[in-house]
Ligand SMILES: Nc1ncnc2c1ncn2[C@@H]1O[C@H](COP(=O)(O)OP(=O)(O)OP(=O)(O)O)[C@@H](O)[C@H]1O
């Protein structure tokens with residue numbers, strides 16, 4: 001019998017639908033534990049500290065990094081993001097399925113430090129649809145959208161580094177496929 005993959009990393013360009021897919025999946029399977037990242041980004045309307053992110057200052061982020069409290073961290077489109085190490089290790093030790101929703105740079109770091117992790121790439125159906133989703137979300141000003149789209153080009157080119165690619169045409173389908181990859185259903 002193959003060993004159950006316990007740590008799954010979900011990456012993909014900004015706006016492809018990672019959070020949407022994960023929220024859909026966790027509605028029916030709340031046992032899938034999603035790591036809450038620390039970020040220096042300002043909260044969007046409706047985002048709650050400790051739920052969507054731990055919103056921290058630059059100084060606080062410096063300390064988290066200096067104290068080795070992050071499993072990985074990266075600068076993305078002008079803000080820093082990182083995965084708190086302790087909570088992830090606790091869940092893995094308890095044998096629970098753990099999901100990280102992080103960017104390409106973070107996925108590469110996890111591959112180095114935890115090679116047993118499975119890396120899943122979420123791809124858009126097309127470039128035009130990605131631009132439509134990111135713009136249509138309405139959470140970023142045009143100059144930030146440009147930075148995120150520049151990063152998206154790099155991320156799309158890195159798709160072959162991932163173990164599996166899922167194309168986000170249907171949120172329901174991708175959520176189901178991700179659950180199967182995590183061996184939850
Ligand atoms: N399959 C889909 N079809 C159509 N729209 C979608 C689909 N999946 C997500 N969306 C929409 O695309 C937008 C971006 O989705 P979401 O915020 O989940 O992306 P993300 O990958 O988490 O982005 P980021 O990396 O910037 O946090 C949202 O408005 C969401 O409703």
Ligand SMILES: Nc1nc2c(ncn2[C@@H]2O[C@H](COP(=O)(O)O)[C@@H](O)[C@H]2O)c(=O)[nH]1
Nearest residue numbers: 014037073074076081082083101102103106
């Ligand atoms: N390397 C990391 N990337 C992270 C982490 N948490 C989120 N992210 C990624 O950042 C971008 C932008 O997110 P947004 O919420 O500002 O739209 C996106 O690709 C996220 O997946 C993390 O802890 N580490």
